[in-house]
Amino acid sequence: MSRQVFLYDPPDRFVAGTVGLPGRRTFFLQATAGPRVTSVALEKTQVAALAERMDELLDEVVRRSGGNAAVPAVAPTEVSDTRPLDTPVEEEFRVGTMALAWDGDEQRMIVEAQALVELDAESDEDLAEAEERLLQDEENGPPMLRVRLSGAQARAFAKRALDVVNAGRPPCPLCSLPLDPEGHVCPRQNGYRRGA
Numbered sequence: 001m002s003r004q005v006f007l008y009d010p011p012d013r014f015v016a017g018t019v020g021l022p023g024r025r026t027f028f029l030q031a032t033a034g035p036r037v038t039s040v041a042l043e044k045t046q047v048a049a050l051a052e053r054m055d056e057l058l059d060e061v062v063r064r065s066g067g068n069a070a071v072p073a074v075a076p077t078e079v080s081d082t083r084p085l086d087t088p089v090e091e092e093f094r095v096g097t098m099a100l101a102w103d104g105d106e107q108r109m110i111v112e113a114q115a116l117v118e119l120d121a122e123s124d125e126d127l128a129e130a131e132e133r134l135l136q137d138e139e140n141g142p143p144m145l146r147v148r149l150s151g152a153q154a155r156a157f158a159k160r161a162l163d164v165v166n167a168g169r170p171p172c173p174l175c176s177l178p179l180d181p182e183g184h185v186c187p188r189q190n191g192y193r194r195g196a
Helices: 044-065 124-136 151-166
Strands: 005-008 013-019 026-033 036-042 091-103 108-115 144-149
Touching: 005 026, 005 036, 013 044, 013 151, 026 044, 026 144, 036 108, 044 091, 044 108, 044 151, 091 144, 108 151, 144 151
Parallel strands: 005 144, 036 091
Antiparallel strands: 013 026, 026 036, 091 108, 108 144
16 A cells, blocks of 8 residues: 655645643644645644744744745734634544655745554664654655645744644643643642642
C-alpha cells in the first residue's frame, strides 16, 4: 500500500483547534481547501512546540533576509482566524513526528505531520535505524499531512495555536498545576482540596 499524503498547497485554512472541555480537550491540526478537510490529532505539547518553532523559524527568516522576506513581524489581523474547527472533525491519524522547513525560492513555510507508528526493535540502534528507514520511505511510509503556508498564514497559525493552548484550565496560584472546575488537591496546601 502506498503512502497517503494529504497535500494542501496552499490551504484555504490551516488551524489548530480543540474538541472537548478544558482538562479533557483533544487537539487537532485541520487543513481545508474547498470541500476537502483533513484533521489530525496530536498532543497539547506538540501544538505548543509547533507554534513556538514556527515563530522562531519565521523570525530567523526575517533576520537572515535583513527584513526583505515576505514575512510579517506579527500575525496580520486580516488573516486571523477565530472560527471553530470545521465539522464533523474526523481524525485521519494521530501525529507522531512533525517537521518544519522554509522554502526560500517560493517564500513558503512547509509543515509536515506524520502518523504515529509503533516499531519493534531489539536495541536502541535497531529502533533508530527502523525509524529512519520508515520516515524516508516515500512509497510505504506513514500517512502524512503536508501544508505549504505563506509567511502571513504561518504567523496567524502560530498565534492561534498558542492562544488555543493557553485557553485551557487556569493555573493554581500556589502550585501552578491546572485547576479543575471541581477544584484540585494542591501539594502546597498539604493535600487540602481547593475550590476553583
